[in-house]
């Protein structure tokens with residue numbers, strides 16, 4: 001059995017990791033780390049987990065580095081890099097859920113996150129954990145920078161069309177909507193029920209940090225630097241992201257051409273599904289590691305509209321992290337991740 005530890009176990013991503021790993025056939029949980037609930041049973045932080053026996057522990061680098069085969073860090077940006085800097089010398093596999101190890105270029109991270117990276121040399125060694133684009137590199141690395149939720153949804157929706165030149169990359173507009181769990185468990189005024197319920201708002205338009213992460217990957221696919229528009233929105237649901245992506249077509253390209261291109265690009269991918277007709281909804285992927293993608297080609301505007309959906313806590317975070325763990329340990333990529341969606 002693979003011995004797994006979770007640091008930041010009491011966050012929304014942390015408990016989603018517990019949920020998935022508890023059902024994984026090849027994993028045993030060895031350490032669950034929490035600052036705020038140190039010494040308490042997991043059921044005290046989350047009563048729905050009252051039947052579980054684990055006690056939340058304080059951070060002990062030697063113990064966690066020594067006992068674990070894989071360590072998931074589900075901490076805020078900055079705190080993750082500081083923690084991983086101290087864990088990396090133990091040589092164990094590390095999957096970081098924050099943004100601290102997602103960038104090829106330290107300067108881009110520092111410009112968008114407005115902080116100095118504490119471990120730039122480790123960032124350079126880390127691999128961007130989007131299996132559909134970087135599977136071979138992930139299998140060989142020590143540190144995986146697990147992608148952001150909006151970015152996973154957007155990049156998977158765009159990758160084949162950009163690489164094949166079906167769309168003009170300089171014309172891309174991503175209009176994305178996220179459920180409230182995307183903001184984590186830490187309370188804030190903006191996230192109160194009465195602020196979010198019955199409302200729908202845009203935020204971070206033109207400035208959201210995920211813009212840079214999407215541009216990094218789309219630029220590689222386009223073979224040139226790409227600048228795009230990204231507008232995130234908060235919707236009053238718990239989980240799920242739906243990205244509506246607009247781009248100019250480069251020629252006379254029909255709906256069927258998109259379907260065939262995407263089916264071919266993702267033909268060996270267990271978690272990407274292409275709609276032959278119609279558009280996907282968040283309901284179709286809730287609770288799963290799936291990404292579903294559909295298209296409308298609009299000849300009137302000469303644009304394609306791509307709709308991509310994921311569950312932010314699964315393919316956008318904990319599920320993709322487990323998928324990366326499966327790759328690191330040579331397990332079937334779907335191990336622990338083959339459940340059906342929760343339609344209701």
Ligand SMILES: NC(=O)C1=CN([C@@H]2O[C@H](COP(=O)(O)OP(=O)(O)OC[C@H]3O[C@@H](n4cnc5c(N)ncnc54)[C@H](OP(=O)(O)O)[C@@H]3O)[C@@H](O)[C@H]2O)C=CC1
Nearest residue numbers: 008010011012013034035036074075079098182184185317
């Ligand atoms: N929510 C989502 O949909 C997604 C989140 N992410 C990323 O995953 C990470 C975790 O997110 P999420 O679970 O939503 O966040 P939460 O705020 O729900 O949880 C973060 C956890 O980290 C611990 N923590 C907080 N501050 C510190 C600190 N300074 N040092 C050490 N531990 C700290 C806390 O646990 P305790 O106090 O008990 O130690 C807390 O429970 C973040 O980097 C986030 O950006 C990525 C993709 C999607």
Ligand SMILES: CC(=O)N[C@@H](CCC(=O)OP(=O)(O)O)C(=O)O
Nearest residue numbers: 098099148149178179180182183
């Ligand atoms: C709804 C909401 O607030 N979402 C978060 C994105 C969360 C996420 O996955 O991004 P990181 O992993 O890069 O933090 C936000 O907009 O900041």
